[in-house]
Amino acid sequence: MSLPSRAHVVIIGGGAVGTSVAYHLTALGWTDVVLLEQGKLSSGTTWHAAGLVGLLRASESGTRLVQYSAELYQRLEAETGLATGYKACGGLIVARTKDRMVQLKRTAATAAAFDLECELLTPAQAGEIYPILRTDDLQGAIWLPGDGTVNPTDLTQSLAKGARQRGARVFERTRVTGIEPGYTVVTDQGTIEAEVVVNCAGQWAKAVGAMAGVNVPLHSAEHFYVVTERIEGVRPDYPILRDPDGYTYVKEEVGGLVVGGFEPEAKPWVSPDSLPYPFEFQLLEEDWEHFEVLMNSALHRLPVLNETGIKKFYNGPESFTPDNQFILGEGARNFFVGAGFNSVGIASAGGAGRALAEWIVAGEPTMDLGGVDIRRFGPFNGNNQWLRARVAEVLGLHYEIPWPNRELATARPFRRSPVHHLHEGAFWGSKLGWERVNVFCPEPVVYSWGRQNWQPYADAEHRACREDVALFDQTSFGKLLVKGADAERGLQWVCTNDVAVQPGRTVYTGVLNERGGYEADVTVTRLAADEYLWVTSAGSVYRDLDHLRRHLPGSVAVVDVTAMYAVFGVMGPRSRELLQKLTRVDLSHAAFPFGTSQEIDLGPYTVRATRITYVGELGWELYVPVEFAVGVYELLLEDNPTRAGYYAINSLRLEKGYRAFGADIGPDDNPVEAGLTFTCKDGPYLGREAVEKATRRRRLVSFVVDDPEVMLWGGELVLRDGEPAGRITSAAWAATTGSCVALGYVDGTEGRFEVNAGGDVRQARLHLRPPYDPGNEKIRR
Structure with missing residues (x-):
């Protein structure tokens, strides 16, 4: 069989993942599929894999993927006649x-x-x-x-046969040497034009991605x-x-x-x-x-x-990613990746292959794949020296205790705020490479399941924000400039909330997919008739950038300006007093109401001040050009505000019931269930039809644990009248409440609620409104 000159889909890599994608694409009716393998099927990493299939994963979506894998591996022989060697041994x-x-x-x-x-x-x-x-x-x-085991080589052959039976063509000993725009896949056996390319090349996926200009951060x-x-x-x-x-x-x-x-x-x-x-x-x-x-x-x-x-x-090399999660998704238009499986490739191959095939056919993910989405990485994550340093730690994390708030230690510090050097005494966290202050703690942090030793310092920061004024370095925010004559029209379609506002207004809005699930959770500030500032979480900027470029009119430009501005949050009852000393602009509620944004003088500096909050108090976010950042921060410190970090932000926002994208809301969660329908306008937007059809089969609510000694970290089981009813999505010990507060989805709001904190089952009070300041009086004064 000679290599065809054209194919709808070309899959590069004939291991368990590549053959699974071929199998599932053909099952979905895409039969013009060509799979290329540089050696023999399974000859890369797959053949020497241990073949463990452990069903339980940290996330529900990850668990469902592996559950499907196990089910598929058990039934494949009946379909293809080739056994997979699957044993459900426990x-x-x-x-x-x-x-x-x-x-x-x-x-x-x-x-x-x-x-x-x-x-x-x-x-x-x-x-x-x-x-x-x-x-x-x-x-x-x-x-x-x-739990079970499978024979990886037999599995690969069975998947390949299933794909062949539905029309896929498999070419072994065909090495890809280049990918030209369009895509023309160049091999040592000839060239083949493809509409879609799928990179499942295992350890070679980074090199294959580079041929198409796609960053695939992994290292063996x-x-x-x-x-x-x-x-x-x-x-x-x-x-x-x-x-x-x-x-x-x-x-x-x-x-x-x-x-x-x-x-x-x-x-x-x-x-x-x-x-x-x-x-x-x-x-x-x-x-x-x-x-x-x-x-x-x-x-x-x-x-x-x-x-x-x-x-x-056996000493067989395998590829690992910077965060110990595999890579799935569309790295460039019609160029997909399924690689970097961190020693769980066999267990994940069935479910991941189906998920990627469905993404290819549907044009978007059909389930929450945020934790493995290739768009969670930036181009800087592809540096081989950085990857080599990180991989030495990542492999060992498989069996480390997954301590709450555990931070990776290698390949750091990396991306730094302009005022990084002024944060003496900080315990640092990392998000998309950004070094961020978790808490100002004078002693080495010790991880534990109980209250960790940094908690008293975070409590002090929390109280300062509630009672006085706190200063946060939030430079890691993702910041996109959306500009063009059609910017308003495009954003009105992308955003659930009404962004057709006057310049100087800031709008909190959701961003949905066709299924009505969240793709982003952002604020949008109108700067001018044809210009908006889009502010998102640190880890979401490349995901949001891709989403906007796919859904906005071609006449609208989207530019990543994240590194051009530092962001300082000045939050708390005394925030107005502190800032008013430094500016001639009237900061009174009448002159500068909540949800508005202005350029102001701050001493000799000019900054953008946006009156908004993620902590539930009066405050402003200051967007500061990087050349002014050190000067502005030093100026703010002259009034002796309490410096505070992200642990305090987390506990403050949970007392207010503020949602966090990726933890509390994601692609499988809609505004009806999340309690965010107030952000949905009466007009057309992407996902509206699904939202209108959504039923409240579950509901995101707040919990306060009665016992102040109990620690929740997120992920705990929620019980209603003694039966499983949901799961905590995020949690923290909060100083104002004096106990743990949490958000979680439950399938009903009536009854007696408890949480299972590491085997310790304790009562929790359900709140349909925020436990702190439910009437929002604090932020509108």
Whole structure:
């Protein structure tokens, strides 16, 4: 079979993900599909994958993807005649420490929220399920009966056959050497014109993306496991064992065991620009010294291994992303990416392949894929030196305790505010590379499930904002300038709220997809008849930029001006007093009402002041040209405001019930459920038809926990009258309330509500209005 000159879709990469995309595209009726593989199918990373299929993920959308994978892998043989080797053997996760046991209790509660079977076990019960397990030093375990394993190579062949049966053509030993605009895919076997290109090239995806000018931030790391000789009593139905405190996983294979893991400090492999070719069914050199931490842990947990021989040492490179989430989506018009699967590619391949195929066919995602959307990265995330530094940490995070508010430590500091050097004593967070003050804390931060040691300092910042005045550096805000004669008309279609306002007005608005779900949550300030300032969260700027360019008229320009302006929030009852000393502009409520924006003098500087709030108090956001930023910040500090960070912002906004995009609202959440219909105008906008048809099957509400000692972090199970009823989306301990406040979706508002905080079930009061200042009196004075 010779390479065709044209095809509707060309998929690059013949591993589990590439063949899954081909399978699902053809299932959706797109049969003119060509898949190109530079070696043989599965010969890159797929063939040496461990093949674990663990169903439970941190997010509901991620869990649904893997649940679908498991269902698909079980039925494929009946369709294609090729077995996948899938076994539903169950999964056992053990805890050595009390902190890990808290995590497992939270995991069990998450499973209940997702209607996934999960059971908490004592150490003795864990030993009954896994007889060769050492249990004397365990705190407990959880049992996930739905977990399974699959043979990655067999799976890939079965998916490929399913795609072929519906018309797809597969070409092995066909290496892509270039991609020309249009797209013309250049290979060592000839060229092929395509309307759509899908980059599923695994470790090579970054290089393939570069051929089309698309940034795919990933970097390979060495990944290790061994296969043992046969062990008496080990049966084919032995469950997957995970001992995350020992960094290891174990599964059965031919009467022996596969022992692998995720060591705390990984070994990055070669640069993505210099991957060897050919590299087909190849492994790297053994490194027993590096593997020692994993092997010693396994010998401790499974003493039988001390008497068992090793048949094979596998060191196979795999690609990892900067945030430990895979990459899916449209990197450029009609150029899609499915890559960087961080050692969960086999478990994710079925669901991710279907999700990407549906995105290609529908022209937009059909479910919430925000956590894996390629648009979460900026071009600077593709720097290979930066990626190499980050990957060494990311691989080890797989089995680290996922502490609340944990910050990555490598490849930092990165993007910095102009006044970064003036934030002495800050504990830094990071968002899309921006260094941001979490809290001003004079002691090293210690992570825990309870109240962490920075909390008293954040409480003081919180109280200062409520009672006096606080100064926030919010430079990381995404800022887009939307300009053109058709800017108003275009934004009226994109935005749910009415932005046909007079210059100087600021509008809070949602931005929806066709399904009525949130694509963005922003403020839009009209600067002139043909010009608007679009302000979004730090992590959403490239997503928003792409959305606007797709939906606005071609005559409207959208320019990223994020780095041109620092932003300082001056918030609290004394904010007017502080600013009025520095400006000749009248800041009274009558002269400068809420929701308005003006250019003002601030000492010798000219800045834009917007009267708005995300903390529920009187205040202004100051948009400051970067050349004035240091001077303006020093001027503001002369009045001795309390410097404050994002932990305080979070607790303040939760007391007010303010939603956060990505946590409380996203592509699967509509304004009816989110309680934001007041932002929806009586006129046409993208997604209106879906909003009008939406029913309130669930509702986003506020909760206040009665017990001030209980800590919520987000993700906790909500119970109504003792039964699962929803999940907390975001939470924080709030100083004004004197306890934890939270937002969460529930399927009803009547009854007795409780939250499961790491196995500790406590009563929570449901609020349909904000717990703090429900009448908004504070912000309009």
